[in-house]
Amino acid sequence: MEEAARLSGIEQSRRACAGTGCAICITCEEPIPVARRAAVPHAQRCTGCQQHHEGVGRGR
Numbered sequence: 001m002e003e004a005a006r007l008s009g010i011e012q013s014r015r016a017c018a019g020t021g022c023a024i025c026i027t028c029e030e031p032i033p034v035a036r037r038a039a040v041p042h043a044q045r046c047t048g049c050q051q052h053h054e055g056v057g058r059g060r
């Protein structure tokens with residue numbers, strides 16, 4: 001029964017991922033820090049990739 005509970009926890013984590021964005025950066029596929037996900041719940045990129053993404057077009 002403990003294993004069932006553990007699997008249930010994994011299921012909840014997957015559902016949370018689907019609802020709030022993913023724990024994995026869509027650009028570099030690195031794990032997104034929990035602190036960043038807490039600050040930006042719908043973030044799909046890690047801090048570095050998001051800055052690069054937002055910085056595109058600013059020149060140099």
Ligand SMILES: [Zn+2]
Nearest residue numbers: 025028046049
């Ligand atoms: Zn990234």
